[in-house]
Amino acid sequence: MTDFFELEKRCKKLKQKQLLKYSIYLILIFLLIIGVLFYIQNKPKPTPIKIEHKKPIQIKKIKEINKTKPKVKIKAKTEINKTIEPMLNVDIDLNKIDNISIAPNKKIKKEINKTKPKVEVKKPILQEETISFEKAIKLAEIYYNNADYKNSIKWCKIASKIDNTNEKVWKLYALNLEKTGQTDKAIKILKTYLQYKDSIELRYILKRLTQ
Amino acid sequence: MYENVIKEFEDIINDDVFNSFSFNYAINQIKKSSNNLKFLIGTPGSGKTFLITYYHKQTPNSILLQGTISKEELDNFLEEDKLIIIDEAQLLDIKTIEYIRTLCDTKKYYFLLSMHLKEAKEILQKEHFKSRSIDIIELSTITKEEMIQYLNNKLLKNNANHIFTKKEFNKIFKYTKGNFRYIKKFIKTLFELLDFAYNNNISKYKKINNCLITMTALKLGLEND
Numbered sequence: 243m244t245d246f247f248e249l250e251k252r253c254k255k256l257k258q259k260q261l262l263k264y265s266i267y268l269i270l271i272f273l274l275i276i277g278v279l280f281y282i283q284n285k286p287k288p289t290p291i292k293i294e295h296k297k298p299i300q301i302k303k304i305k306e307i308n309k310t311k312p313k314v315k316i317k318a319k320t321e322i323n324k325t326i327e328p329m330l331n332v333d334i335d336l337n338k339i340d341n342i343s344i345a346p347n348k349k350i351k352k353e354i355n356k357t358k359p360k361v362e363v364k365k366p367i368l369q370e371e372t373i374s375f376e377k378a379i380k381l382a383e384i385y386y387n388n389a390d391y392k393n394s395i396k397w398c399k400i401a402s403k404i405d406n407t408n409e410k411v412w413k414l415y416a417l418n419l420e421k422t423g424q425t426d427k428a429i430k431i432l433k434t435y436l437q438y439k440d441s442i443e444l445r446y447i448l449k450r451l452t453q
Numbered sequence: 454m455y456e457n458v459i460k461e462f463e464d465i466i467n468d469d470v471f472n473s474f475s476f477n478y479a480i481n482q483i484k485k486s487s488n489n490l491k492f493l494i495g496t497p498g499s500g501k502t503f504l505i506t507y508y509h510k511q512t513p514n515s516i517l518l519q520g521t522i523s524k525e526e527l528d529n530f531l532e533e534d535k536l537i538i539i540d541e542a543q544l545l546d547i548k549t550i551e552y553i554r555t556l557c558d559t560k561k562y563y564f565l566l567s568m569h570l571k572e573a574k575e576i577l578q579k580e581h582f583k584s585r586s587i588d589i590i591e592l593s594t595i596t597k598e599e600m601i602q603y604l605n606n607k608l609l610k611n612n613a614n615h616i617f618t619k620k621e622f623n624k625i626f627k628y629t630k631g632n633f634r635y636i637k638k639f640i641k642t643l644f645e646l647l648d649f650a651y652n653n654n655i656s657k658y659k660k661i662n663n664c665l666i667t668m669t670a671l672k673l674g675l676e677n678d
Contacts, residue, residue, distance in 0.1 A: 245672070246646060246649050246650070246653075246655075246668075249646070249668040249671055249672055250664070250668060252668070252671050252678050253664050253667045253668045253671060254664075255678055256667060256671070256676070256678040257664070257667070259678070
């Protein structure tokens with residue numbers, strides 16, 4: 243048994259090695275757990291498609307018009323209405339209001355002061371706030387089929403505002419982006435959606451776009 | 454102090470039968486088989502030699518030979534209806550194996566060939582064996598529970614039972630994998646180390662501990678450092 247002490251040395255060395263090995267494993271597991279927790283905490287949420295509103299009517303401009311007492315060339319139905327909300331999201335061409343010609347006239351001035359001119363805003367046929375998701379998506383589809391991608395995108399955004407979890411919107415939006423040459427954006431959007439909800443169809447489109 | 458235990462675990466074949474499940478199963482299969490040619494296969498150290506020695510002692514009309522025998526020498530032992538048991542049959546040359554097969558085809562001679570698993574697989578893959586009905590009996594290693602029972606029986610004889618804890622048994626099984634030869638070797642070496650520590654008054658190793666088991670495994674090459 244002359245090798246007893248030699249064996250003892252080897253055994254101690256082996257134990258040290260094993261200890262080091264287990265320590266490394268433990269550290270790795272610990273790091274992995276931290277990584278997973280960090281990922282869970284910072285998991286990106288699906289960002290709803292932002293709807294680009296046209297410039298809202300600013301009440302200031304209307305007030306300015308009132309102050310300068312303009313000679314308003316009132317067309318058949320255009321009257322400034324008191325009830326206009328300051329942030330009304332409607333389709334109004336602001337240029338028209340800006341280009342209102344102002345010609346100071348005493349008679350008119352008096353009339354204006356008495357009657358307070360009313361501007362009636364012509365409301366669009368389909369309002370974003372009241373339209374249903376089905377209609378919005380249908381419109382987006384129609385525009386897409388007619389190769390009017392810009393409008394199709396617009397209606398996709400409106401539809402997404404109503405229901406941003408619907409797969410259809412994301413699909414159509416991505417296809418529109420692809421058609422308008424924004425493939426990278428389309429890929430990004432599809433990836434974002436697929437992080438939250440799996441879809442074979444969207445995965446297929448994503449695969450096609452990434453190839 | 455542990456000389457008796459060391460002696461108990463020496464790798465010699467004695468009449469000390471341990472009735473493990475695999476042992477009993479293999480014995481029953483050999484007895485049941487009416488085939489003229491039987492193969493007893495198993496990994497080295499699984500107890501094939503012990504089994505055939507035991508079976509030979511139990512069977513009067515049998516003869517036990519070694520695999521180093523030549524074809525010509527074999528002829529001297531041939532007797533009708535006599536069971537010829539050949540240990541380490543993987544050592545037989547191809548001609549002798551072929552000869553044994555031909556003898557068995559006559560239905561007059563009975564052979565039991567004991568060989569290593571690996572070599573047996575190679576031999577049985579050959580065309581002339583593939584096409585014939587041969588009984589293959591596999592002797593597998595023992596389970597952990599069987600190993601504990603086996604060791605306890607042996608240790609009890611030498612008043613050294615309860616020397617191992619369950620954890621230590623688990624560790625021994627991890628190294629020996631239920632192989633009889635390894636178990637015997639392992640316990641023998643372990644007690645040799647223990648005996649050395651006792652005689653040289655190395656207090657740390659006067660009792661069996663994890664380090665002593667690892668030292669044994671290192672010595673037998675069952676653990677790499």
